[in-house]
Each structure stands twice: as C-alpha cells, then as structure tokens.
Amino acid sequence: MKMVAAAFAIAIGLILVNLTGALEFGFYKNKCMLTDVEDTVFRVVQRRFRQDPTIAAALVRMHFHDCFVNGCDASILLDGSSSEKTATPNLSVRGYEVIDEAKSILERACEGVVSCADIIAMAARDAVTLSGGGRYNVETGRKDGLESLASKVDLPSPKFSVSQSIDAFEKQGLNVTDMVYLLGGHTIGVTHCSLLRDRLYNFENTTKPDPTMDQALRDKLIEICPQDPSNNAAVNLDQDPSSAFKVDTSFYKQIILRRGILQLDQATALDPLTKDIVASIANSNDFNFKFGQAMVKMGAIITDSPKEIRKSCSVINSASTNNFLF
Missing domain, CATH: 1.10.420.10 (Peroxidase, domain 2)
Structure with a gap:
C-alpha cells in the first residue's frame, strides 16, 4: 500500500508540474504525430540560414527581445497598432517569416500543439548551432501570451552603464x-x-x-x-x-x-x-x-499571465480577442 501511495503521489506531482506550465526538455516528443518538432524547426532555420547567414543573429536577438518583455511568450510576434513590434527598439527586429514558416508546417502536422514561443526558443538555439556555437538542449512547454504593448518594452540600452x-x-x-x-x-x-x-x-x-x-x-x-x-x-x-x-x-x-x-x-x-x-x-x-x-536560463523567464497556443503567431485566437491589449 505504501508503494501504491508513493506512486500516486508522484503521479499527482507530475500532473501539478504540467498544470503550472513548467518547462522541460523533450516536451514535444511523441506529441505531434510522426513529426519531430525540433527537427522541423531546425530544417526551416537551416534553409533560411543557407540563404542568408545574417538571419542567425536576428533570431537570437528576437528571442532576447521577447523574453525581456513579459517573459518568453511570443508577444513580440503579435501585430497591432501599438504592439511590441512598434516599439523603437523592435523596429529593426527581423526573422518573423522564419517563425511563421515553421509554425505553418507544424500546424499542418499537429494543429494547436506547438507554441510560437517555443518555436522562437528553438530557432534561436538552431541559429547558434548553425553559426558554430554547438548545440544545447532547449526546454519547451511554453504558451503564447495574449498581451503585446509597446509601452511595456523596456529593454537594456546599449548606452547603459x-x-x-x-x-x-x-x-x-x-x-x-x-x-x-x-x-x-x-x-x-x-x-x-x-x-x-x-x-x-x-x-x-x-x-x-x-x-x-x-x-x-x-x-x-x-x-x-x-x-x-x-x-x-x-x-x-x-x-x-x-x-x-x-x-x-x-x-x-x-x-x-x-x-x-x-x-x-x-x-x-x-x-x-x-x-x-x-x-x-x-x-x-x-x-x-x-x-x-x-x-536556457533566459528562456525560462515565464510570467503567470493568461496564455494560449496560437493558431497563427501574429494574432491571438479569436476566442481570446477580448483579452488582447494593443
């Protein structure tokens, strides 16, 4: 009975970890039919990198700019008249089409499973790898934020002390x-x-x-x-x-x-x-x-604000429209 109780406690613990949105390595294993999620993102980034090696720095920068505003929630990808994209430090951010391409492929393979926030994190890792920086494991399991406000963009300035x-x-x-x-x-x-x-x-x-x-x-x-x-x-x-x-x-x-x-x-x-x-x-x-x-440590910056898995990285799902501030 003690063994059963212990096993039950472990199971409940795992469920609670899942419910709190904790990140983990290999989160998407066996969750997207026969599609390898991380390999899919890598192949998209690799193809873009071969066309334009400067895209690597752009993807790393996008990840940084996303995580430093309301956590790593892909809020930088949302369109809007006053969304984060419109903030001065983000006007030169690029690489959105890389994330969109990977998202489109994954949506066809397993609709509503892979978050845009995770795609950004994986793409940044792959950009580092393709630039000779080795390959590190990425934690996944993020969800996408419902809010994107230029007024909240407060990034460290290159002129800071x-x-x-x-x-x-x-x-x-x-x-x-x-x-x-x-x-x-x-x-x-x-x-x-x-x-x-x-x-x-x-x-x-x-x-x-x-x-x-x-x-x-x-x-x-x-x-x-x-x-x-x-x-x-x-x-x-x-x-x-x-x-x-x-x-x-x-x-x-x-x-x-x-x-x-x-x-x-x-x-x-x-x-x-x-x-x-x-x-x-x-x-x-x-x-x-x-x-x-x-x-990886930066990629684990997560807030407890409401989130979802977006169908398209640039807009929130229609059911959540009333929650989107821009």
Missing part, C-alpha cells in the same frame, strides 16, 4: 555572469552607425570621441560612419573579420583590446564589476556550453 545593465538583468532573474555570457550573443550580428556615432564624435556630450575606443578602430569607423546622420551603414559587432559570423570567444577578445562597437559591450571589459568575467570567458574553452546554459 554596466551597473544599469546588471540591474536590468537582475530584474529578469539573471545574474551578472549570465549577463556577460548573454552579451556574447554579439559575437554574431551587426549594429548601425546611428548607435555608435556619438562614440566617434561626441561621447557623452564632450564633443570628443570615446577615450576607451582603440584609435585604429576609430579611424576605420570614421570612414564607415561619417558625421552625416543620413549614413546608417552596418558595422560588425565582432571586429575580427574571420570570426564576425561565428559564435565563439572572439567578441570578448576584441573588447579586451578596446575594439568593442557598442558602449555597453566595451564597458563590460573595463568595469571592475565585469572585467574579470570577460577575461575568463575570453580564455576559456567551454564558452559554447556556458553560453547555452545562459540562453
């Missing part, structure tokens, strides 16, 4: 080490002149350049980003040309050399709160593993 950024990450349950690893997402991708022109010409309203920037880098960037604000050219976040589209430790080595592009990136290599972490990562051989761990 290190302490401001630490505070922003801590509000999401992420510590300073998590933050430095997640900033390593800048090992791939680009920014634009508009976000770094002040460092070249008028740093913190001094009418002088940022003194922490390597002079050779500044000379190079002045050619790419003249003072004319109409020029908004792209600049690689990792200034090692041989590594600008690879997920590796090169980004950290570059910022140690004062060749960081964004103000916050550079500051992490110089600030006493983070410089030792940066140095350790730059000389480590386990970056891929620990970066993956940080991504």
